[in-house]
Amino acid sequence: MNEIVIVSGKGGTGKTTLAASLIPFFGEVVIADCDVDAPDLDILLDTSLKYEEDFVGLKRAKVNNQLCVNCGLCYEKCNFNAIDINIEINKTKCEGCGVCEYICPVDAITMEDSVVGQIFQSGTEFGDIVHAKLIPGEETSGKLVAEVRSRAKALATKNKIKNIIIDGSPGIACNVISSITGTSKAIIVIEPTLSGLHDLEKIHSLVNKFRIPILIVINKCDLSRDESYKIEKYCFDNDLEIALKIPFDRTIVEGITKKKIPSLYNHELFKSIGFNDFIDKLKIN
Amino acid sequence: MRIAVCAKDEGLNSLVSDRFGRSEKFVIFDTTNQEYITIENSAKNESGGAGGSAVRLLDKNKVDIILVPELGPKAMDAINAYELKVYSFGDSITVEEAINGFSDAKLERILTNTNDGHRGLRRV
Amino acid sequence: MNIAVLSGKGGTGKTTIAVNLAVNSKNAVLIDTDVEEPNSHIFLKPHIERTYEIKKKYPVIDTVKCTLCGECGDFCNYNAILPAKNKVLVLKELCHDCGGCELVCSFDAISFDKRDIGKIYSGKSQNDIPIIYGDLNVGEVSAVKIIERLREIVANEELVIIDSPPGTSCSTVSAVEEVDYAIIVSEPTPFGVSDMKMVVEMLRHMKISFGVVVNKSGLGDNEIYEYCKDEGIVILEEIIFDTEIAKSYAKGDILSYKIEGYSEKMSSIMNKVLESENNE
Numbered sequence: 001m002n003e004i005v006i007v008s009g010k011g012g013t014g015k016t017t018l019a020a021s022l023i024p025f026f027g028e029v030v031i032a033d034c035d036v037d038a039p040d041l042d043i044l045l046d047t048s049l050k051y052e053e054d055f056v057g058l059k060r061a062k063v064n065n066q067l068c069v070n071c072g073l074c075y076e077k078c079n080f081n082a083i084d085i086n087i088e089i090n091k092t093k094c095e096g097c098g099v100c101e102y103i104c105p106v107d108a109i110t111m112e113d114s115v116v117g118q119i120f121q122s123g124t125e126f127g128d129i130v131h132a133k134l135i136p137g138e139e140t141s142g143k144l145v146a147e148v149r150s151r152a153k154a155l156a157t158k159n160k161i162k163n164i165i166i167d168g169s170p171g172i173a174c175n176v177i178s179s180i181t182g183t184s185k186a187i188i189v190i191e192p193t194l195s196g197l198h199d200l201e202k203i204h205s206l207v208n209k210f211r212i213p214i215l216i217v218i219n220k221c222d223l224s225r226d227e228s229y230k231i232e233k234y235c236f237d238n239d240l241e242i243a244l245k246i247p248f249d250r251t252i253v254e255g256i257t258k259k260k261i262p263s264l265y266n267h268e269l270f271k272s273i274g275f276n277d278f279i280d281k282l283k284i285n
Numbered sequence: 286m287r288i289a290v291c292a293k294d295e296g297l298n299s300l301v302s303d304r305f306g307r308s309e310k311f312v313i314f315d316t317t318n319q320e321y322i323t324i325e326n327s328a329k330n331e332s333g334g335a336g337g338s339a340v341r342l343l344d345k346n347k348v349d350i351i352l353v354p355e356l357g358p359k360a361m362d363a364i365n366a367y368e369l370k371v372y373s374f375g376d377s378i379t380v381e382e383a384i385n386g387f388s389d390a391k392l393e394r395i396l397t398n399t400n401d402g403h404r405g406l407r408r409v
Numbered sequence: 410m411n412i413a414v415l416s417g418k419g420g421t422g423k424t425t426i427a428v429n430l431a432v433n434s435k436n437a438v439l440i441d442t443d444v445e446e447p448n449s450h451i452f453l454k455p456h457i458e459r460t461y462e463i464k465k466k467y468p469v470i471d472t473v474k475c476t477l478c479g480e481c482g483d484f485c486n487y488n489a490i491l492p493a494k495n496k497v498l499v500l501k502e503l504c505h506d507c508g509g510c511e512l513v514c515s516f517d518a519i520s521f522d523k524r525d526i527g528k529i530y531s532g533k534s535q536n537d538i539p540i541i542y543g544d545l546n547v548g549e550v551s552a553v554k555i556i557e558r559l560r561e562i563v564a565n566e567e568l569v570i571i572d573s574p575p576g577t578s579c580s581t582v583s584a585v586e587e588v589d590y591a592i593i594v595s596e597p598t599p600f601g602v603s604d605m606k607m608v609v610e611m612l613r614h615m616k617i618s619f620g621v622v623v624n625k626s627g628l629g630d631n632e633i634y635e636y637c638k639d640e641g642i643v644i645l646e647e648i649i650f651d652t653e654i655a656k657s658y659a660k661g662d663i664l665s666y667k668i669e670g671y672s673e674k675m676s677s678i679m680n681k682v683l684e685s686e687n688n689e
Contacts, residue, residue, distance in 0.1 A: 010446060011575055012420010016600065037576040038418040038607075040600040058332060059486075079507050092582050097507030098486055136577035136611035143332050146307070170419055171446065174550075182303055191420075194661035195448055224659035248652070250628070256598050257630040333550070334488025334503045341482070341491055359500050366493035 001156060002285045003183040007168035007176060007207065009199025011038065013191045014219035017252060019167040020044045021263035021270065023126050025279045026163040031129035032152035033167045034145045034179040036117065039131050041167045044261050047122035047129060055132065055144055057116030058096040061089050067108035074100035074109060092137040117144055121151065128155055145169060145178040163283075172206050180206075185213045185282065187243075191220050192227035197234060204238065215243035215281065222247045244278045286316045288387060289348040290380045295323040297381040301374055305353045306335030306360060312380045313346060316388075336360030340367055352383045356395055371395045411588040412682060413617075415573040415581060416595065417604025422624040422648075423594045424448045425658060426675075427572035429665045430592075431538050433675040434570070438563050441542035441572045442556045442584035444527065449572050452663055455532035455540045461562075463543075463555050464523040467501040468510050474518035481510035481519065502549070527555050529562065552580040560584075576604075577611045585612070590682050591619035592645065597629030602636055609640065618685065619643075622678060625650040643685070646678045 004022070008015045019041060023029060033041040061074075061082070068087055075083045078100055082093035091114070101109045117134040130152045132144055149166065156164050168179035168186075180186060186207045190200045200216075207214055216235055221228050235242050246252075255265030263270045291308035292299040302308035307329045314321040324346060328338035336356070340363035343351060351364070352374040364371050372392040374383035386392045414427040424441075428449050431439035441449040468481070468490065475497060482492040489503035490510055501524060511519045527545040534540060541562060543555040552574070560583075563569045573584040585591055591612050595605040605621070612619045620643035623633055628650040637644055648654075648671075657667050665672045 010419045012418060037578065038600070038604045040418075040603055043599045043603060077508065077512070080505075092579055095505050095507065096486055097505060097509050098484065099507050099509045099512060102484070102509065102512060134577070136607045136614070137579060137582045138577075139579045141332065143330065173445065191659075193659040194451055196659075220655075223655055227659055248655075253598060253628050256600065259599055328488075331488055334500060337491050337498070337500055337503075338488040341488075344493070359503070362498060362500070363491050363493070366491060366496060366498040368494050 001153070001164065001184070002162055002283070003153075003164045003166060004185050004187065004282055005034075005166040005168045005180055005183040006187045006189060007179060007203060008170050008189045009172065009203040010195070011170040013170075013189050014246070015170060015189045016040050016167055017256065017262055018187065018189055018217060018219070018246075019165060020261045021275075022165055022279070022282070024261060024264055026126075026165070026283070028159075028161050029127040030152045030156040030159075030161050030164045031124070031127060031167075032148050032164060033129060033131035034148050034175070035167050035169050036132045036134050036141070036144050036148070036175070037169070039133050042122060042129060042131055044256065044259055045124040045126070045129060046259075047124050050121045050123055050128070052118055052120050054115045055117045055119050055147065056113045057138065057141060057143070058114060059098075059111040060091060060094045060096050060114040061098075061100050061109050062112045063087055063089060064108045064110070067106050069106055069108070071105060073103050073105065077103050116141065119144070119147060119151070121155075127161065130155065142174040142178040145175045149178065149182075162285075172202050176206065180210055183210070183212060184285065185215065186210070187215045187217055187282075189217045189219055190231060192218060192224045192231055194227065196227050197230045200231060200234060204240070214240060215278075216240050217244045217246065218242060219246045220248040221245040243281060244273065244275065246273060286350065287346070287348045288314045288316065288350045288352060288384060289343050289346070290314070290352045290374065290383045291354060292323065292380050297321060297379070297384070299323075299380050301354065301377055301380060301383055303354050305356055306337075306339045308339070311339075311343065313348060314384050334359065337363040340364055340369065344369065350387065352387060352392065353395070361395075361397060410567070410590075410686065411569045411571060413571040413573050413585040413588040413591045415585060415591060415593055415608060416575050417577070417593070417606070417608045418600065419575045421594045421596050421601060423575065424452070424572055425664060426592065426594050426622055426624070426678075427570055428452045428663060429671065429675045430679060431540070431570045432536070432663060432665045433672050434568060434679050437568045437570050438539045438541065438566045439570050439572065440559050440563055441540070442559055442580070443572055443574045444543035444545045444552045444555045444580075445574065447542045447544055450530070450540060450542050452661060453534035453538055453540050455530075455534050455538075457530045457532040459531040461529040461531070461558070462525055463527045463529060463558055465504075465526045465551065465554060466506045466521040466523055467504045468499055468519050469522045470497045470499065471518040471520065472496065474516045476516055476518075478515070480513045480515065484509050484513045505551070526551060529555065529559060531562070553583045556580060556583045577607045582611070582615070585615065585617060588617060589686055591617050592678065592682070593619055593621045594624050595621055595633060596625050597623055597631070597633045599632060601629070602632050605633070606636075609642070620645040620681065620685070623647045643681075645681050646674055648674060
């Protein structure tokens with residue numbers, strides 16, 4: 001199986017734009033949107049929902065008001081300020097430690113499963129997409145990302161589909177690690193801004209731990225010559241292949257605005273920058 | 286001696302798993318009577334510390350040897366604390382191959398962690 | 410007064426707006442609560458005057474008193490305590506400091522020590538803009554602790570501008586908790602609108618008044634304007650996309666000093682925010 005993940009050191013560099021642009025060129029694919037904080041890939045894909053399921057995260061405290069005697073012990077002992085003086089639980093602050101349940105003299109508190117998001121499977125004209133959405137205020141979860149990945153993989157195995165395209169989480173937190181683990185290749189999308197090189201260094205050192213081929217894509221490569229040069233030099237010094245350079249072009253945003261995949265919307269532009277060769281490289285297993 | 290192998294499915298013909306802490310299951314093979322059982326890895330759904338939790342689970346199941354694809358630093362600390370031995374199953378594809386590799390003394394013992402840590406690694 | 414600047418996704422210009430609001434407001438202190446990825450100081454290049462070390466507790470086991478009963482390990486929901494054969498292993502990085510292990514230990518064998526999880530730097534830029542930013546250590550999970558400390562440090566300041574973490578995670582919640590006003594920075598693209606909706610949902614739930622700055626306008630379409638109109642959301646300002654701005658940003662410039670009319674836009678945003686507060 002050929003699992004291709006697209007990542008970036010920070011958000012907003014064009015990761016999702018590139019992921020969408022790849023999708024039409026692999027025959028039937030399975031798509032996994034692991035950017036669960038900002039799940040935008042489906043916007044460009046004209047999806048039809050096949051199923052939706054609640055995703056359960058950690059267990060959280062729940063108070064049974066019938067039993068509670070307002071002794072205030074839980075309020076006192078909670079190190080997360082998640083219980084107020086009226087013995088009401090602040091869900092976003094509860095980290096599920098279980099101290100209140102343990103300390104409660106009248107067994108009025110129990111730890112219960114808490115829904116932190118939803119997971120979906122939808123059909124598109126290129127193949128099915130597995131995507132998810134966190135409820136606002138919930139912590140980005142490596143576990144949810146792992147679940148999206150595993151459902152995508154199961155789908156590909158079942159339908160004998162060779163390629164999985166994964167829109168990874170941005171940044172370098174644990175959810176990013178869950179996006180990358182076990183993939184066949186990683187594409188790093190980077191922008192030539194002041195923090196661009198710094199972001200590249202960080203994501204590179206992370207991806208490097210997985211011993212998989214890395215392809216670098218510089219997006220908006222003509223934004224700053226100086227910063228672009230620094231990125232190219234870094235890649236040269238570290239033996240990293242710059243596989244694609246995308247210039248800033250209004251038709252890319254225009255395509256997104258029209259909810260079209262940019263590489264289809266302005267295919268000429270993508271052809272002129274060597275997109276077809278890039279795709280061929282990605283197909284090699 | 287009881288040997289645990291990280292596995293995707295049940296039994297000796299199962300494929301090995303590419304994770305340790307988040308391995309789907311563990312197949313535990315007993316060399317004294319050549320019998321095996323498959324257990325669910327309850328640690329795989331932990332939001333953090335799956336490696337250590339998996340070591341604790343295997344210790345409770347009286348395992349002596351663990352065959353893994355790789356190991357993080359926290360799991361390695363846990364292995365040492367529980368005084369277990371761990372070997373890399375290398376290129377083995379199935380659980381049976383991994384166990385045979387171990388019996389033939391072809392597997393390499395892991396003494397320090399083989400990756401720099403997965404979970405909890407927030408920034409690099 | 411506390412004003413938070415946030416965005417649904419990265420790359421919309423949240424930090425740029427926060428920095429430039431601070432530059433154009435008298436007596437403003439900027440705090441960067443995006444402690445996993447602090448960026449404001451790259452633009453303001455402050456001279457650091459004070460450093461705070463942020464610490465977090467973790468359990469230490471008294472091996473003399475410990476009977477290896479395993480109660481602490483059974484209680485810990487974070488797998489931070491592993492009661493092994495001859496010792497109890499504490500994995501400090503996994504500890505959330507809930508204090509549960511001490512409570513359940515029947516032999517009084519648990520006490521707590523402290524370890525560094527990150528730093529807070531406080532200083533002033535060349536143009537005397539006070540900035541305080543947090544930086545979370547590699548391998549740490551608890552950004553909230555540093556964010557809460559940042560908010561404490563500026564609790565008595567007259568005007569605080571908060572550069573929030575992107576998205577709607579629990580770090581964002583603690584950065585914007587009880588602020589007087591929130592400014593959402595968004596882009597007029599379908600992605601921008603979709604990500605912004607989650608922020609709107611969060612702010613409404615938290616009962617915080619807010620307005621929107623449409624950054625890079627002219628680059629996308631009208632969806633964001635229609636959405637704001639339908640939802641009755643105030644658009645504070647529009648900043649037209651301009652390649653010069655993008656290039657200046659890429660160099661690390663403070664746009665107010667380089668781009669004509671940028672300062673005026675920032676002052677106008679501030680005035681509208683203050684006005685809306687006075688009307689409440």
